[in-house]
Amino acid sequence: MLTPEENERLTRVGPGTPMGSMLREYWLPACRAAKVEAEGAPERVRLVGENFVAFRGSDGRLGFIAEACPHRCASMALARNEGDGLRCIFHGWKVGIDGRCVDTPTEPEERRARFAANVPVKSYPVREAGGLVWVYLGRKAEPPPFPAFEFNTLGEGHVIPRRGLLHANWLQGLEALLDSAHVSFLHRRQLEVPPNGEVRKEVGYMRENGAPVFEFVDRPYGFTEGALRTQANGDCYARVREVALPFFSFIPVAPSWPGVVVCAIPIDDEWTAQWYISFNAREKLDPTWMTQFNRDAGDPDYFNSDMGTIDTMWNQDRAAMKQGHWSGIVGKGNAYEDFVVQESMGPIVDRSKEFLGACDVVIVRARRMLQAALDRFEAAGEAPFLTGDVDFASIRALSFTYPVGQDWKEIEAATLAAAAE
Numbered sequence: 001m002l003t004p005e006e007n008e009r010l011t012r013v014g015p016g017t018p019m020g021s022m023l024r025e026y027w028l029p030a031c032r033a034a035k036v037e038a039e040g041a042p043e044r045v046r047l048v049g050e051n052f053v054a055f056r057g058s059d060g061r062l063g064f065i066a067e068a069c070p071h072r073c074a075s076m077a078l079a080r081n082e083g084d085g086l087r088c089i090f091h092g093w094k095v096g097i098d099g100r101c102v103d104t105p106t107e108p109e110e111r112r113a114r115f116a117a118n119v120p121v122k123s124y125p126v127r128e129a130g131g132l133v134w135v136y137l138g139r140k141a142e143p144p145p146f147p148a149f150e151f152n153t154l155g156e157g158h159v160i161p162r163r164g165l166l167h168a169n170w171l172q173g174l175e176a177l178l179d180s181a182h183v184s185f186l187h188r189r190q191l192e193v194p195p196n197g198e199v200r201k202e203v204g205y206m207r208e209n210g211a212p213v214f215e216f217v218d219r220p221y222g223f224t225e226g227a228l229r230t231q232a233n234g235d236c237y238a239r240v241r242e243v244a245l246p247f248f249s250f251i252p253v254a255p256s257w258p259g260v261v262v263c264a265i266p267i268d269d270e271w272t273a274q275w276y277i278s279f280n281a282r283e284k285l286d287p288t289w290m291t292q293f294n295r296d297a298g299d300p301d302y303f304n305s306d307m308g309t310i311d312t313m314w315n316q317d318r319a320a321m322k323q324g325h326w327s328g329i330v331g332k333g334n335a336y337e338d339f340v341v342q343e344s345m346g347p348i349v350d351r352s353k354e355f356l357g358a359c360d361v362v363i364v365r366a367r368r369m370l371q372a373a374l375d376r377f378e379a380a381g382e383a384p385f386l387t388g389d390v391d392f393a394s395i396r397a398l399s400f401t402y403p404v405g406q407d408w409k410e411i412e413a414a415t416l417a418a419a420a421e
């Protein structure tokens with residue numbers, strides 16, 4: 001559990017808050033890159049309690065500025081995209097792609113250029129990778145090294161990002177991604193009716209042993225979690241998750257499968273963008289691959305738009321539960337079940353009211369690491385987990401079986417080495 005003060009410190013992300021200041025020091029996924037069309041409508045983006053617009057010029061370059069016009073704060077999402085910048089529809093002031101004010105046509109002509117040059121515009125470094133637009137909202141003149149995760153190095157068709165919107169604080173979103181213990185319960189339906197042959201085998205291991213032993217290895221970027229399930233036949237099933245704090249959880253998958261990474265990005269204190277990013281370096285992804293785990297409402301920017309709210313109890317089907325369905329969140333899949341329980345805690349759960357057990361060891365670990373990170377950030381101004389010598393591209397989560405008695409870390413290293421050849 002956390003005291004109310006500790007909880008506030010970890011959950012509040014608005015401008016000037018400790019966590020909000022630290023999280024602004026990371027590159028943040030803002031929106032799908034395909035959403036921002038050349039000369040198209042500016043895309044509204046809300047992140048860490050502030051509003052922005054992303055836009056693209058005729059040459060494909062991206063701009064990223066505060067939503068409020070630097071003149072009198074009309075929304076720049078309404079602005080005209082002139083190909084080399086956005087022109088506010090209110091009084092015609094124009095901001096270039098590089099974030100400089102380049103025209104203020106309401107000013108007298110003789111001083112217009114000088115006046116425009118002095119208009120302060122809030123503009124931010126922006127990158128495109130992994131099918132996403134990424135932004136740096138921090139205070140440093142030089143943004144941190146870009147997280148060159150494998151999915152950020154892949155070309156079109158090899159990576160597919162989809163976003164769910166969660167009406168809950170970002171830490172609830174992150175904790176759900178780290179909590180391996182709930183799989184045998186909340187997602188029991190998936191365990192009982194597994195999707196297909198290959199997935200079925202892994203699901204069988206999880207069904208056979210619902211109380212894995214956890215082992216951890218500290219990493220510069222966070223930690224590796226081995227969830228180890230001994231099987232009746234004497235083998236052990238290892239699910240090795242990689243956690244790249246503060247946002248990313250790489251889901252363990254068999255070495256031949258596409259990768260999946262999930263992250264919880266704060267929209268504001270009470271809403272979270274939960275990105276599910278599938279990727280495959282070897283071949284182009286089959287877009288239907290993820291649907292065996294999660295069906296959804298079809299909108300890649302809000303795949304859970306039909307999930308319902310507490311007013312409808314998220315469409316929980318009590319009749320199906322009577323007939324044996326565990327969660328009653330029927331016909332969708334794991335992500336909906338995760339979202340529903342997170343939202344049911346309320347927008348910012350009061351962690352002073354919890355009563356934690358052995359299954360929560362990873363949750364406690366992540367909170368301690370985030371608290372320590374905040375301590376260091378407040379003391380020295382440096383956001384941890386960003387050290388330059390991290391080889392982000394080599395971070396891969398794996399699941400595999402091995403004979404009991406061997407070291408899962410050695411098997412993991414050998415499997416990764418073999419996959420890299």
Ligand code: FES
Nearest residue numbers: 069071072088091
């Ligand atoms: S508010 Fe945008 S130009 Fe006046």
Ligand SMILES: [Fe+2]
Nearest residue numbers: 176187334338
């Ligand atoms: Fe889950």
